[in-house]
Amino acid sequence: MPNSKVLESKKAIVDALATKLQGSTAAVFVDYKGITVAQDTELRNKFREAGVEYTVVKNTLTRFAANKAGYNQFDEMLNGTTSLATTTGDPIAPARIVCEFAKKNKNVLKIKGGFVEGSVLSVEQLQGFGELPSKDALIAQVLGTFLAPISALAFCLDQIRQQKEGPAPAEEAPAEA
Secondary structure: OOOHHHHHHHHHHHHHHHHHHHHOOEEEEEEOOOOOHHHHHHHHHHHHHOOEEEEEOOHHHHHHHHHHOOOHHHOOOOOOOOEEEEEOOOOOHHHHHHHHHHHHOOOOOEEEEEEEOOEEEOHHHHHHHHHOOOHHHHHHHHHHHHHHHHHHHHHHHHHHHHHHHOOOOOOOOOOOO
């Protein structure tokens, strides 16, 4: 039987992990078997840039934490090599980064499962996020679709103003000597 110090430290890990899961907008469990150190470093940099926290986790402690956080659907998938990518920001970032990285690196990573905005999603659903652009890219696309008609309207209004008032006064050219 483990001593009380070990038990207390494991309880603290479970509590911290459960709090992290509850406060996350998304979490993805990943099988990282076969990844090299260089690939792992590259992956961690991509996660860091996107504001995603990535850690290797112990399956049993993670199972207890997930159950404590209200996610008992992960019990069966928490075996083998497991890492966890969580975020409080862009909810599709963890799955998108894992999918992009797996494609680029001959599937050294595999999504085991996860959740987005509190909803547990299948592996297929999470892999679908790999095809989506980032939240910032989506916002830029939406704004671009709104700004194009607005700039066309501004151009038309300027043309109407010029027809009514005449052309805007040009700056005077310097007199030649």
